[in-house]
Amino acid sequence: MTYIVVTNDDGVFAPGLLALTMAMRELGRVSVIAPSINQSASGHKKTLHQDIPYSQVALADGTPAISVGGSPADCIGVGALGLIEWPPDIVVSGINRGPNVSQDITYSGTVTAALESVIHGVPAVAVSLDNRVANDIELYRESARVAAIVTARTLQKQLPPLTILNLNTPNSDQIKGIRLTRQGVRIYQDELDMKEDVVRVVGPDPGGMTDEEGTDLWAVHNGYASLTPIHLDMTAHRFMADLAAWDITTDSPNNGAS
Numbered sequence: 001m002t003y004i005v006v007t008n009d010d011g012v013f014a015p016g017l018l019a020l021t022m023a024m025r026e027l028g029r030v031s032v033i034a035p036s037i038n039q040s041a042s043g044h045k046k047t048l049h050q051d052i053p054y055s056q057v058a059l060a061d062g063t064p065a066i067s068v069g070g071s072p073a074d075c076i077g078v079g080a081l082g083l084i085e086w087p088p089d090i091v092v093s094g095i096n097r098g099p100n101v102s103q104d105i106t107y108s109g110t111v112t113a114a115l116e117s118v119i120h121g122v123p124a125v126a127v128s129l130d131n132r133v134a135n136d137i138e139l140y141r142e143s144a145r146v147a148a149i150v151t152a153r154t155l156q157k158q159l160p161p162l163t164i165l166n167l168n169t170p171n172s173d174q175i176k177g178i179r180l181t182r183q184g185v186r187i188y189q190d191e192l193d194m195k196e197d198v199v200r201v202v203g204p205d206p207g208g209m210t211d212e213e214g215t216d217l218w219a220v221h222n223g224y225a226s227l228t229p230i231h232l233d234m235t236a237h238r239f240m241a242d243l244a245a246w247d248i249t250t251d252s253p254n255n256g257a258s
């Protein structure tokens with residue numbers, strides 16, 4: 001029987017995790033392991049050389065879950081090292097409250113939990129909803145419906161190594177369809193709120209965006225679910241030839257640059 005691990009970054013009691021767990025249960029046996037508190041924007045954080053607390057909890061519908069006092073990537077990392085039954089056939093992370101598009105993906109705990117999974121050789125799908133305030137279960141249910149379709153297909157087809165699928169669903173309970181997309185470019189408009197001895201990063205939410213057709217941003221803003229394959233090899237392959245032409249060698253002069 002298909003075995004699925006579900007995690008998230010909004011914390012083990014977030015509504016998106018419950019909606020995703022319920023949808024995944026239609027596809028197989030599910031284990032839930034998730035952060036004890038909201039770990040949004042924790043990035044690909046790995047906790048080393050210190051204790052990581054964990055406990056058994058129950059989701060609102062009674063589903064048992066492991067709550068971990070670490071990052072989303074920690075949840076998958078310690079899961080893979082033996083805290084839970086491993087390996088699953090797939091890891092599914094989400095449903096995040098808020099989109100994870102363009103450069104968001106390196107901040108996102110939802111996405112980095114999926115990246116941690118493929119480091120451990122298990123395919124993964126990250127799922128996010130383009131709504132930062134939603135407690136509307138219908139929105140999560142519609143997102144989870146599409147997540148189940150994508151997950152079922154991924155189980156049939158298999159992903160290449162170190163590759164995840166990043167699924168973002170629009171702020172709609174009637175999704176128009178699924179678009180295969182590339183990462184767009186998001187313009188952050190963060191500002192610094194500076195006090196005498198603390199600073200705080202604030203900004204309009206969701207901030208500025210460019211949403212060229214074919215990008216993840218464009219799809220969710222036009223009522224479509226966005227599906228982007230993401231590879232952990234971040235090498236800028238298209239720049240390699242130009243970089244070679246810089247002719248950097250250990251005995252290159254520094255041309256007086258200072």
Ligand SMILES: [Mn+2]
Pocket residue numbers: 009010039040041096097098110
């Ligand atoms: Mn989050």
